[in-house]
Amino acid sequence: MTTSAALPTPETIFALDACDPLAPLRSRFHLPEGVIYLDGNSLGPLPRTARHRLVEVAEDEWGNGLIRSWNSAGWIELSQRIGDKLARLIGAQPGEVIVADSTSINLFKALAGGLALRPDRRVIVSERDNFPTDLYMAQGLIALLGGTHGLRLAEADAIAQAIAADTAVVMLTHVNYRTGRMHDLAALTRCAHEHGALVIWDLAHSTGAVPVDLNGAEADFAVGCGYKYLNGGPGAPAFIFVARRHQVSFRQPLAGWLGHAQPFAFEGCYRPAEGIARALCGTPPILSLAALECGVDIALEAPMAAVRAKSLALTDLFITLVEQRCSGHGLRLVTPREYDRRGSQVCFAHPDAFPIMQALIARGVIGDFRAPDVLRFGFAPLYLRYADVWDAAHILAEVLDTRAWDRPEFRQRAIVT
Amino acid sequence: MTTSAALPTPETIFALDACDPLAPLRSRFHLPEGVIYLDGNSLGPLPRTARHRLVEVAEDEWGNGLIRSWNSAGWIELSQRIGDKLARLIGAQPGEVIVADSTSINLFKALAGGLALRPDRRVIVSERDNFPTDLYMAQGLIALLGGTHGLRLAEADAIAQAIAADTAVVMLTHVNYRTGRMHDLAALTRCAHEHGALVIWDLAHSTGAVPVDLNGAEADFAVGCGYKYLNGGPGAPAFIFVARRHQVSFRQPLAGWLGHAQPFAFEGCYRPAEGIARALCGTPPILSLAALECGVDIALEAPMAAVRAKSLALTDLFITLVEQRCSGHGLRLVTPREYDRRGSQVCFAHPDAFPIMQALIARGVIGDFRAPDVLRFGFAPLYLRYADVWDAAHILAEVLDTRAWDRPEFRQRAIVT
Numbered sequence: 001m002t003t004s005a006a007l008p009t010p011e012t013i014f015a016l017d018a019c020d021p022l023a024p025l026r027s028r029f030h031l032p033e034g035v036i037y038l039d040g041n042s043l044g045p046l047p048r049t050a051r052h053r054l055v056e057v058a059e060d061e062w063g064n065g066l067i068r069s070w071n072s073a074g075w076i077e078l079s080q081r082i083g084d085k086l087a088r089l090i091g092a093q094p095g096e097v098i099v100a101d102s103t104s105i106n107l108f109k110a111l112a113g114g115l116a117l118r119p120d121r122r123v124i125v126s127e128r129d130n131f132p133t134d135l136y137m138a139q140g141l142i143a144l145l146g147g148t149h150g151l152r153l154a155e156a157d158a159i160a161q162a163i164a165a166d167t168a169v170v171m172l173t174h175v176n177y178r179t180g181r182m183h184d185l186a187a188l189t190r191c192a193h194e195h196g197a198l199v200i201w202d203l204a205h206s207t208g209a210v211p212v213d214l215n216g217a218e219a220d221f222a223v224g225c226g227y228k229y230l231n232g233g234p235g236a237p238a239f240i241f242v243a244r245r246h247q248v249s250f251r252q253p254l255a256g257w258l259g260h261a262q263p264f265a266f267e268g269c270y271r272p273a274e275g276i277a278r279a280l281c282g283t284p285p286i287l288s289l290a291a292l293e294c295g296v297d298i299a300l301e302a303p304m305a306a307v308r309a310k311s312l313a314l315t316d317l318f319i320t321l322v323e324q325r326c327s328g329h330g331l332r333l334v335t336p337r338e339y340d341r342r343g344s345q346v347c348f349a350h351p352d353a354f355p356i357m358q359a360l361i362a363r364g365v366i367g368d369f370r371a372p373d374v375l376r377f378g379f380a381p382l383y384l385r386y387a388d389v390w391d392a393a394h395i396l397a398e399v400l401d402t403r404a405w406d407r408p409e410f411r412q413r414a415i416v417t
Numbered sequence: 418m419t420t421s422a423a424l425p426t427p428e429t430i431f432a433l434d435a436c437d438p439l440a441p442l443r444s445r446f447h448l449p450e451g452v453i454y455l456d457g458n459s460l461g462p463l464p465r466t467a468r469h470r471l472v473e474v475a476e477d478e479w480g481n482g483l484i485r486s487w488n489s490a491g492w493i494e495l496s497q498r499i500g501d502k503l504a505r506l507i508g509a510q511p512g513e514v515i516v517a518d519s520t521s522i523n524l525f526k527a528l529a530g531g532l533a534l535r536p537d538r539r540v541i542v543s544e545r546d547n548f549p550t551d552l553y554m555a556q557g558l559i560a561l562l563g564g565t566h567g568l569r570l571a572e573a574d575a576i577a578q579a580i581a582a583d584t585a586v587v588m589l590t591h592v593n594y595r596t597g598r599m600h601d602l603a604a605l606t607r608c609a610h611e612h613g614a615l616v617i618w619d620l621a622h623s624t625g626a627v628p629v630d631l632n633g634a635e636a637d638f639a640v641g642c643g644y645k646y647l648n649g650g651p652g653a654p655a656f657i658f659v660a661r662r663h664q665v666s667f668r669q670p671l672a673g674w675l676g677h678a679q680p681f682a683f684e685g686c687y688r689p690a691e692g693i694a695r696a697l698c699g700t701p702p703i704l705s706l707a708a709l710e711c712g713v714d715i716a717l718e719a720p721m722a723a724v725r726a727k728s729l730a731l732t733d734l735f736i737t738l739v740e741q742r743c744s745g746h747g748l749r750l751v752t753p754r755e756y757d758r759r760g761s762q763v764c765f766a767h768p769d770a771f772p773i774m775q776a777l778i779a780r781g782v783i784g785d786f787r788a789p790d791v792l793r794f795g796f797a798p799l800y801l802r803y804a805d806v807w808d809a810a811h812i813l814a815e816v817l818d819t820r821a822w823d824r825p826e827f828r829q830r831a832i833v834t
Contacts, residue, residue, distance in 0.1 A: 030476070030480040030481075032480070032481045032483070035483070037483060039483065039484045042484045043479075043483060043484045043487075045479075045480070045483060046475060046476070046479045046480035050475055051472060051475050051476060051480075054471050054472070054475055054704065055468060055471070055472065058463060058467055058468050058471055058650075058708070059447070059463070059468060061651075062460075062462075062463045062650060062651055063447040063449065063462070063463035063468075064447075064449045066449070066452070066454060066456065066460060066462060066783060067456045067459045067460045067783060067785070068778070068783070069651070070460075070651075070832075070833035071831040071832060071833050075651060075652075076832045076833050077832075101518065101519070101522065101699070102518070102673065102698060102699025102700055102701075103699055103700075104671070104673030104674065104698050104699035105518065105522060105671060105673070105698060105699055108670075108671060112561060128685065131674075131683075132674050132677070132680075132683050132684060132685065132687075133673050133674035133699065135685055135686075135687075136672045136673060136674060136677065136687040137671070137672060137673060139672060139686070139687045140669075140670040140671060140672030140687065141670060143668070143670060143672075144529060144561065144562070144670035145561070145562075145563075146562075153685075178683070227700070233475075233479060233702075233703070233704055234478075234479055234486070234487075234492060234700075234702075234703035234704070235492075235700040235701045235702040235703045235704075235706070236702065237702060238699070251560070252557075253525075253557040253558060253560060253561040254521070254522060254525060254554070254557060255553045255554060255556060255557030255560075256519065256521030256522070256550050256553060256554060257521065257548075257549050257550035257553060260549070260553065263549075264788065264832075264833060264834045265788055266548075266549050266595070266787065266788050267549060268545065268549065268552055268570075269552075269556065270549075270552075270553040270556045270557065281519060281521050281522060282518070282519025282520055282521035282522055282550065282655070283519055283520075283644070283651075283652040284519075284652045285650075285651075285652040285653065285654060285702040285704075285705035286650070286651035286652045286705070287471065287650055287651070287652075287702075287704045287705045287708055288702035288703075288704045288705045289652070291475070291704055361485070366483060366484060366485070368484070370683065371681065371682055371683050414488040415487075415488060415493045415494075415681075416487035416488050416492075416493050416681060417681045
């Protein structure tokens with residue numbers, strides 16, 4: 001399928017919002033006045049429940065409960081409880097997902113654990129334009145292993161051809177952070193298995209935004225991020241999925257005490273816990289976990305079919321409006337138009353992407369610049385309105401038409417871009 | 418030096434509190450009514466500033482600032498800012514300490530980084546009774562390396578003798594979690610260096626409670642915990658110290674994007690950042706970091722000499738009172754009496770330690786049970802009063818005298834003990 005060519009009008013926009021089954025969820029988030037937030041794939045907004053929950057955890061659980069809250073407030077079960085909830089968003093079963101550490105750390109666990117399950121194979125296959133931390137973690141592991149293993153990088157279109165009899169693990173990000181291109185998770189998993197390889201899916205830009213069926217695809221491992229479409233707060237803990245069939249043999253090197261079969265027996269030798277708990281390492285940051293749960297709870301209220309339908313409608317609308325209003329300004333769409341290859345973002349390349357994005361942000365349209373030349377707009381169906389898309393496209397057109405971006409202050413780069 | 422033998426009276430207790438230079442700091446913490454908290458070495462109490470700070474970070478920075486807060490609220494610098502503050506508590510310089518991940522994860526970085534700096538040596542030396550996660554992380558790394566390296570465990574008194582020409586890294590916890598015994602950090606560091614080995618100090622039970630001078634001792638690496646004597650909140654992020662002289666050559670395998678020289682250049686190859694930032698991995702949990710900073714800020718207000726003097730006086734007093742009031746009940750002091758071997762806790766072994774601790778907790782005296790038979794009492798000088806020690810000792814005597822602990826409900830074990 002491709003983008004609809006019908007030109008929207010203010011009336012159709014109004015009607016789309018009026019009929020949006022997800023519209024009531026917008027009120028669950030704090031969205032500041034004057035902001036159109038198209039960066040929920042970098043950091044999702046604050047769930048309104050999170051403020052109360054944070055005060056409750058701080059005052060009642062930490063302040064009054066003190067150490068007792070590990071039992072009485074269920075802190076010790078929190079990583080698993082949120083993991084079980086998350087499982088419902090990605091086609092996994094309870095006991096297959098746990099929240100822990102960062103996405104990068106969880107990738108390391110999955111990579112090392114996956115290589116150990118394919119001891120006769122020496123190659124990790126990934127995508128050249130994968131999110132850098134994924135590649136860095138693989139490079140770090142390979143360097144640690146002393147050169148016995150290698151990383152084979154392929155272009156997005158050539159992943160399947162890069163998988164061979166030497167491939168131990170295929171490590172891919174489902175939706176590309178820079179282009180919004182979505183891989184066929186089931187087909188590439190099948191391809192990896194046909195070659196005897198295992199697959200690790202990074203769901204950072206998928207979870208909560210696009211349908212994912214890990215068990216349906218018989219995926220082996222996955223990791224994902226808590227602070228994007230799950231709206232779990234800045235630097236929210238990440239998650240890891242290990243398919244149940246692998247859990248007995250899964251061993252990962254970050255063998256911290258919370259992954260031990262009996263952490264409070266204080267034994268001298270590591271014995272991995274049963275099940276997914278062996279993917280845990282150290283003590284998790286409870287305040288950040290509590291905020292994450294608020295975001296996950298909202299995501300669970302939205303039927304994924306409705307989320308996906310709205311995501312495609314929002315991104316369709318943005319593409320249509322930008323192509324209509326901004327033609328002649330040199331924007332080049334880098335996100336696939338095909339529904340089955342599109343995540344929940346729309347990206348345009350432009351030589352002046354950096355100052356253009358700064359000018360947009362100054363006008364309250366918050367997206368991301370992604371080096372070297374990408375304007376990235378994320379469309380989170382839980383809180384965005386069709387009217388936001390309309391307004392954002394018009395403000396982009398205005399910035400381009402007036403060259404409002406062409407000012408020195410919009411070229412100054414901060415630490416985080 | 419040994420414990421004073423003078424028998425305290427209520428009048429002397431009153432005088433000690435009246436003259437305590439740290440007494441004003443108690444009001445900075447929320448301490449629930451009816452609780453004598455001797456478990457600050459498991460989870461420190463809530464700084465009163467933390468509630469406000471958490472609401473501020475949630476509402477203003479996350480809620481209103483959204484993604485912009487990585488720059489505008491300084492989130493991107495938070496790990497380093499808190500690390501620089503922490504450096505002052507452990508005898509390090511700014512730029513030698515950074516906050517990241519968990520203690521376990523940071524141990525892995527230091528261990529792998531340390532082994533890489535001693536490529537011709539194959540042995541990690543540690544203490545048999547080290548905190549289990551330290552041993553587990555070493556075991557996990559060794560297994561990953563495929564049996565090329567080994568872990569040599571020695572009793573606490575025999576560490577020096579275990580260090581030899583084959584030793585790459587000596588990994589020790591400064592204050593033992595179960596006994597409260599403190600190692601001579603400078604002497605063992607010197608011993609390791611004399612044998613050409615590097616040393617990693619786990620400061621989990623030291624930071625904020627006992628004097629530590631990493632640079633004075635020329636220590637190589639250290640890690641530590643944010644949620645014990647730093648009062649940073651449940652599961653607060655941990656820290657890592659890498660001596661400046663090692664930073665250029667320090668490479669660690671958890672090579673996540675925030676440890677990259679230019680994270681937002683999104684390069685395909687990992688290039689470690691200058692300095693201590695190369696110890697970073699993934700995105701840190703900002704809410705938990707913000708709470709940690711509240712705890713660290715209070716710790717910085719207390720001169721370490723005063724902290725240490727009060728710690729010794731509190732632990733002296735508890736030992737004296739317990740030995741006076743609880744004699745004949747089979748308690749055996751396992752914490753050294755010598756000041757230079759004592760951390761900030763007092764531990765007694767008893768065959769019924771578990772139900773005794775449960776009975777104490779039921780009476781509001783919160784300490785820890787540590788398997789197999791240890792009653793552990795932590796004495797945090799920032800908020801404990803001499804009167805608390807007096808009361809705790811008397812309640813312990815009452816529990817023992819009346820065998821109040823000998824009830825079925827006090828033998829039921831929860832998940833976290």
